[in-house]
Amino acid sequence: VRTPIFYQMTDKKGYDKCINDYNERKIEEFKEEFGDMADLNFEAAEMTKLLLRRQFCALQKIKDGITTELIDIKLEEDDSNKIIVFTNFTAVIDALYDKYGPEMSCIIDGRILKPEERLRICDEFNENPAKRLIFINIKAGSTGLNLTGANKEIINDMDWVPNNML
Numbered sequence: 001v002r003t004p005i006f007y008q009m010t011d012k013k014g015y016d017k018c019i020n021d022y023n024e025r026k027i028e029e030f031k032e033e034f035g036d037m038a039d040l041n042f043e044a045a046e047m048t049k050l051l052l053r054r055q056f057c058a059l060q061k062i063k064d065g066i067t068t069e070l071i072d073i074k075l076e077e078d079d080s081n082k083i084i085v086f087t088n089f090t091a092v093i094d095a096l097y098d099k100y101g102p103e104m105s106c107i108i109d110g111r112i113l114k115p116e117e118r119l120r121i122c123d124e125f126n127e128n129p130a131k132r133l134i135f136i137n138i139k140a141g142s143t144g145l146n147l148t149g150a151n152k153e154i155i156n157d158m159d160w161v162p163n164n165m166l
Contacts, residue, residue: 109137
């Protein structure tokens with residue numbers, strides 16, 4: 001029986017200001033790449049802001065140590081524990097990979113396009129005892145992966161579409 005662990009961000013620590021600053025910075029990047037958001041309809045602009053808030057919160061869980069503390073606890077519990085960490089955002093995958101490094105972790109996300117490369121990464125994770133972590137984008141890692149080497153999983157941020165989590 002799996003028992004989920006839930007963390008709530010109860011300490012605001014200026015999150016509202018941080019989120020708004022993050023939104024403004026990302027919207028400026030968006031404008032530079034795609035033009036003024038005024039050309040978009042209101043719903044698209046609001047959806048973009050909502051997505052940016054989700055991305056900020058997912059990344060903040062890494063920066064604040066919420067997810068990394070859970071990973072560290074599970075790694076220390078048993079030397080044989082191997083963990084899959086799911087997320088929706090490449091920035092979260094990159095932050096985790098930077099923390100834990102290539103000696104201990106693998107990545108599967110949308111940047112890995114070739115099926116044979118994904119298979120090689122899965123095999124490396126399953127067979128190499130030193131590879132104890134694999135960070136996976138929920139959509140990129142949702143089909144056809146055989147990660148039988150893992151015995152723990154952590155979902156850093158849920159998908160908007162519940163069916164994507166199955």
